[in-house]
Amino acid sequence: MKKLVLDLDMGVDDAMALAYALASPEAELIGITTVFGNVPCAQSVANCLAVLELLGHPEVPVVAGADRALAAREPYATMVDVHGDNGIGGVELPVPARAGMGAPDAAGGAAVDFLLDAARTWGSDLIYVPTGPLTNLARAIERDAQAMRSIGGIVFMGGALTIPGNVTPGAEANIANDPEAADAVLRSGVPVTMVGLDVTHQTILPFDELARWRALGTPAGAAFADIVGYYFNFYLEHQGYLGGCALHDPLAVAIALDPALAGMLDINLKVDLDGPFRGRTIGDPLRLHDPQKSSRVAVSVDAPRFVERFCERMLRALG
Numbered sequence: 001m002k003k004l005v006l007d008l009d010m011g012v013d014d015a016m017a018l019a020y021a022l023a024s025p026e027a028e029l030i031g032i033t034t035v036f037g038n039v040p041c042a043q044s045v046a047n048c049l050a051v052l053e054l055l056g057h058p059e060v061p062v063v064a065g066a067d068r069a070l071a072a073r074e075p076y077a078t079m080v081d082v083h084g085d086n087g088i089g090g091v092e093l094p095v096p097a098r099a100g101m102g103a104p105d106a107a108g109g110a111a112v113d114f115l116l117d118a119a120r121t122w123g124s125d126l127i128y129v130p131t132g133p134l135t136n137l138a139r140a141i142e143r144d145a146q147a148m149r150s151i152g153g154i155v156f157m158g159g160a161l162t163i164p165g166n167v168t169p170g171a172e173a174n175i176a177n178d179p180e181a182a183d184a185v186l187r188s189g190v191p192v193t194m195v196g197l198d199v200t201h202q203t204i205l206p207f208d209e210l211a212r213w214r215a216l217g218t219p220a221g222a223a224f225a226d227i228v229g230y231y232f233n234f235y236l237e238h239q240g241y242l243g244g245c246a247l248h249d250p251l252a253v254a255i256a257l258d259p260a261l262a263g264m265l266d267i268n269l270k271v272d273l274d275g276p277f278r279g280r281t282i283g284d285p286l287r288l289h290d291p292q293k294s295s296r297v298a299v300s301v302d303a304p305r306f307v308e309r310f311c312e313r314m315l316r317a318l319g
């Protein structure tokens, strides 16, 4: 069976991605590395530990990663509104019985050690899915590109190729939080799959699904209904036309486990680092003609099939 490592900036949709991964038969979740983004990295560690206990999986290692972007001098300290004041919709979960491995730092040291070790151990059986800023991945490639090139797949949630960004007209949040890291990854030649807003804005969890989670009568069902309920309210207020919330991070996990869910465009990408388009993912003019393409971008998705599968697996994870 494939081995899976998630890299989470543990907000609401990261928590859904984690639940989806735990309920997926295609791969075994062997660890979570963490990063700043929706929350500071230490909060991401705490949220991952708490959600794993809630879901009955206290055995999964949680490893601290980068606490700031490659170019930042200070640790990132922002709590992003859309995910609530603790990153999981303001819902207070029981304090976890264990601590994470390592401590957040500028180099993402513990997370990068864990990831490189997993890459060397599992090689082509390993799938790595970052759903926050690509800082840990950029650090891992900087340290051992060969090891990262040898793994079975790197599928990240982030970017937007055919539609506008969600932070600025050009930039999606995960890329905007560390454009230098994303650019280094995309221009490294290490093969990656990008699951961006192009497809995640097509996969919508309808507003009425939470009632089914609550009806399970389990602590996990009730807590997830509250956590995602907060996220729904944000969507209602800001993007009500979607009819629900976008399943950004769960879709990246789903495509990593079943690439047939998406239609792909092979292209060499870069990230704009200067000017008004800072943070935009776009074709790299210098490598467009190169027959070797290092990025695949999901540009279409079988949304009904994915959403149905997501709803089934969430009921299993929360039941």
Ligand code: RIB
Residues within 6 Å of the ligand: 009, 011, 012, 013, 014, 037, 038, 131, 132, 157, 166, 172, 173, 174, 248, 249
């Ligand atoms: O733009 C969506 C992404 O930004 C998701 O990964 C969400 O969790 C936030 O990190």
Ligand code: CA
Residues within 6 Å of the ligand: 008, 009, 010, 011, 013, 014, 037, 038, 131, 132, 249
């Ligand atoms: Ca995320």
